[in-house]
Amino acid sequence: MKKTLAMLLTLVLTLCVFSAASAEGVFRVGVKCDVYGFGYQDEMTGEYSGMEIDLANMIAEALGYDEVEFTTVTAATRGELLDAGEIDCVLATFTITDARKETWDFSTAYYTDAVTALVEDSSGITCLADLAGKTVGVSSGSTSARSMVAAMIEQGVITDDTFDPETFDPATYDGPVSFLLFDDYPAISTALSAGTIDAFCVDRSILANYMTDGRSFIADSFAPQQYGVATAKGSKLSGEIETLITGWLEDGTIDGLIEKWGL
Ligand code: GLU
Numbered sequence: 001m002k003k004t005l006a007m008l009l010t011l012v013l014t015l016c017v018f019s020a021a022s023a024e025g026v027f028r029v030g031v032k033c034d035v036y037g038f039g040y041q042d043e044m045t046g047e048y049s050g051m052e053i054d055l056a057n058m059i060a061e062a063l064g065y066d067e068v069e070f071t072t073v074t075a076a077t078r079g080e081l082l083d084a085g086e087i088d089c090v091l092a093t094f095t096i097t098d099a100r101k102e103t104w105d106f107s108t109a110y111y112t113d114a115v116t117a118l119v120e121d122s123s124g125i126t127c128l129a130d131l132a133g134k135t136v137g138v139s140s141g142s143t144s145a146r147s148m149v150a151a152m153i154e155q156g157v158i159t160d161d162t163f164d165p166e167t168f169d170p171a172t173y174d175g176p177v178s179f180l181l182f183d184d185y186p187a188i189s190t191a192l193s194a195g196t197i198d199a200f201c202v203d204r205s206i207l208a209n210y211m212t213d214g215r216s217f218i219a220d221s222f223a224p225q226q227y228g229v230a231t232a233k234g235s236k237l238s239g240e241i242e243t244l245i246t247g248w249l250e251d252g253t254i255d256g257l258i259e260k261w262g263l
Pocket of ligand 1 (some may be wrong): 073074092093094095139141142143144201203206225
């Protein structure tokens with residue numbers, strides 16, 4: 001009897017391991033191509049590298065996929081591609097927010113960044129207070145503009161009794177600071193050089209890619225951005241990825257990646 005039970009248990013365990021390791025096929029991941037250290041694509045070789053690329057490869061290996069296919073996403077396209085089923089998950093500096101959690105599942109955060117702004121030194125702008133009345137470039141689909149207005153109100157730099165973070169839309173915002181929306185980050189950087197905007201606002205890790213001589217970060221940083229792996233709501237993958245990420249947070253693997261990429 002004992003022997004039969006043991007055999008049965010072994011069979012069940014083997015089946016479990018086999019099914020976990022037989023996800024098979026291609027793991028399709030949405031990543032950034034222009035955020036060094038997170039998701040960066042070498043233009044010559046087409047190869048992607050960064051902490052988020054390593055995580056994608058590790059997830060694919062742990063879940064038994066045969067190969068990983070990377071698709072470049074932007075802040076504006078990552079959710080749409082996930083909704084359309086063109087990618088299985090997003091690993092692309094995607095901040096976990098309550099509003100986004102209503103649409104997608106997010107893993108526990110694997111990295112936390114903060115928002116700040118990049119300016120041309122010649123502008124004389126050095127802090128958040130200097131941005132009142134100015135035009136700031138942000139990416140469509142990002143949290144940046146809302147974070148900046150909230151921080152300016154909190155610091156008492158501007159007042160705006162109509163500000164509601166739930167309904168805030170940078171495209172139509174008509175407050176004491178204005179926003180111009182762009183499809184990608186290189187376009188915002190070009191607009192900053194051209195003087196079309198006074199500042200470029202997004203997470204510091206993204207801005208670091210556009211730091212050049214004659215440019216500086218403003219003194220303030222605000223709105224902690226917790227990056228999570230996003231998956232389709234209620235999908236089997238959500239739970240599997242969450243287990244992997246929490247395990248790698250506990251055993252120091254993620255700290256190791258942060259150190260490897262100098263983040
Ligand atoms: N991390 C921020 C967000 O998810 C900035 C946008 C971006 O990731 O490109 O909104």
